[in-house]
Amino acid sequence: MAKTDTKGETARSSRAPRKTTSTAASRPARRAMSAKTETPYHHGALREALLQAAERVLERDGLAGLTLRAVAREAGVSHAAPTHHFGDLTGLLSELAAVGFRQFNAAMASACDSATTPFERALARPKAYVAYAQAHPGMYGIMFRTERLDYSRPSLHEAAEASFAGLANAVGMMRQEQISGDALTLSQGAAIARAWSMVHGFTTLLLDGRLKDILERLPEGTTAERLLESMLTAPITTKPPV
Amino acid sequence: MAKTDTKGETARSSRAPRKTTSTAASRPARRAMSAKTETPYHHGALREALLQAAERVLERDGLAGLTLRAVAREAGVSHAAPTHHFGDLTGLLSELAAVGFRQFNAAMASACDSATTPFERALARPKAYVAYAQAHPGMYGIMFRTERLDYSRPSLHEAAEASFAGLANAVGMMRQEQISGDALTLSQGAAIARAWSMVHGFTTLLLDGRLKDILERLPEGTTAERLLESMLTAPITTKPPV
């Protein structure tokens, strides 16, 4: 038969020695393991290690470099190991996106906490939103690359839901009214949609380099953050936009 | 050597007979061509045929199904034919995105023309924007899938530039001032960024299914278009959003 997969996909020996977990490292290995007592057959916490490896690969090589096999190489395991933990590529991306949403939610919460005046509080979330996306462009890209995500996974569903709830809550605070979870008035829905659309749209356009044209034509040294601030606070001149 | 590419990749015979162009069809073929006088070696207008095939594949099978080989199959040519016309996958996607931007620009222009009152004119563009994306989700997805696009290609650059110019011009009309091409005030830039971010953000969230949560909680039968309209026209309650 035709020989395939013959070249350098083992990755067992040359990588960094596998960081065994406490339980696995504490007790001596029963059977002989490749003479050098390293790289035990069982990893111990491979799932988490794979997620961390995936995040490294994503931020280093971008979305195009984020493959199952690349993640396995980065983690120093066989190329089929991730499949066992995540089912398929969609599974891995979905779990990674869930990690991203949790990071994101934490960043938003901490930004809200550190704001004191009402004016600060109004801008804290949008600024933190854009800041997170700029600091983790790969992660943000994955979180909204819907075609390769499976929202039926509980971890992703919950993390994304929490993110949305935080947004709705913030909008409710602005309007000084409680936003219930099960029903919305058109005015409330419009306010949420406006806030989310504006910040999400700004972020994606910024990450895609689409705002460069605008930023270059603005007064010398105007940053994206300044543009965001102005976009959110400046009075609207004559009629609704566009 | 190991045999590869041995199965069903010819695609010459079973497909629809190639639609030869006028010049190719008008004169009889010189040499014998596979006994059945069809599928001439030279297509005649393969480049355009490939772009149309790509658009069909995109809207039928989605972005994941849009591969060089799938497009070649759809057009009934060998899998390497597209490479000659577009260089690589990025080339094909970029030219297809350019087609999308031209369609989009035409739709926007026609929407502006058919608007009469100032109120209509203010909403005509956003509505047409979202309507185009909903009618051609694959195309819209490609136009903003930046990682696989080459904006240095003149056709794409020009079409996207025209789209941006139309937006800037529309915002200028709203503000009743001329927006020059080379310099912007912060207020002008903020107005453009707000308009673009809002509509683009709304569109991507809608296409990604992220607005379903909101739409379901709104009064019975509220459509996305209604939400958009409300988002753009409703007064902003208390302070800047988010």
Next chain:
DNA sequence: CCCATATCTTTACATCGTAAAGATCGAATA
């Protein structure tokens, strides 16, 4: 102490993008 099960590796294969070389046609040129 032993085995069922979870975990990880090996092997295999279809598909994809892309490169390189061969085949065919159109048209300019002599």
Next chain:
DNA sequence: TATTCGATCTTTACGATGTAAAGATATGGG
């Protein structure tokens, strides 16, 4: 008109990827 050259399309080939299936190995419960 015959020939040659360049453009167009096909064939062949190769490495990479996702995924399935089967084999190897460790872990924990009986």
